[in-house]
Amino acid sequence: MQTKPFRIGTRGSPLALAQAREARDRLMAAHGLPEEMFEIVVLTTKGDRITDRSLAAIGGKGLFTEELEEKLTSGELDFAVHSAKDMATKLPQGLALTAYLPREDIRDSVIGRTAPKLIELPHGATVGSASLRRQALIRRLRPDINVITFRGSVQTRLRKLEEGQADATLLALAGLKRLGMVEVITDILDPDEFPPAPAQGAITIESRIDDARMNDLLAAVNDAPTFDAVSCERAFLAALDGSCRTPIAGYAICEGDHLRFFGMILTPDGKQVHTTTIEGHRRDAEALGINAGQAIRAEAGSTFFEDWT
């Protein structure tokens, strides 16, 4: 019998804490365990400390996970809860994304101050976003819009918007739902026109591959359709060698045994766009993602990634 509480690692932002609590609550319910059996351990990551530059400029996704993964590897944590979207495609040796909680809405939302929709913003309006994908997709729809880098927690970004630093900003609908803040939303974007980041809206639990007892416990809260869809999306990203300098978007949907994936790559100015759609059996989720990545790479040509990086 386990008597010491399980140690759950998380970042300290309000969204990260909400996600860690959701994982804990689902584990408590699945196993009939009391809250005292879980201890939420908050760590500050490099990504949290550096808020004045874009992620691409400071070295990418690992920045939000390094500290958590070190403590996971050393055994100081039993598992870590993350936004799946923030995870690099390659994890440290010995760690895996063991479980995915049921996915929230995958779509991006608009928080408009001077107009509710992107297409209604005044000519030359300013939109705040640090995401290369969102920047490229905005420029594709509205080349006149001036995109500025907006980083920090959801709360920080909304404050910057209120202060008038931008006419609008874009945030994942999933995060706003989890924070109970959907009332700030003025529009929701169509995922075929404005596809989300791979893994958007999914919470994942990372653990040590060799910790069989922990992984058995985590299996009870895994949502299989989410696991397969996100595995497909992450395979697509990996097949494109998803550096954080490449705008890459895409989502998979599972219906019964069927999986459909839609992917898009763009140049940062949004002028060149390539899309791909692939369908198949859910059990082939990863292979489908890899195939989609190879297909879109072949269509775009080898110069696509080199021209502007």
Ligand SMILES: NCc1[nH]cc(CCC(=O)O)c1CC(=O)O
């Ligand atoms: N990179 C930041 C990040 N990581 C996950 C989310 C939102 C929740 C999600 O997509 O699951 C956000 C903020 C945002 O994009 O609005």
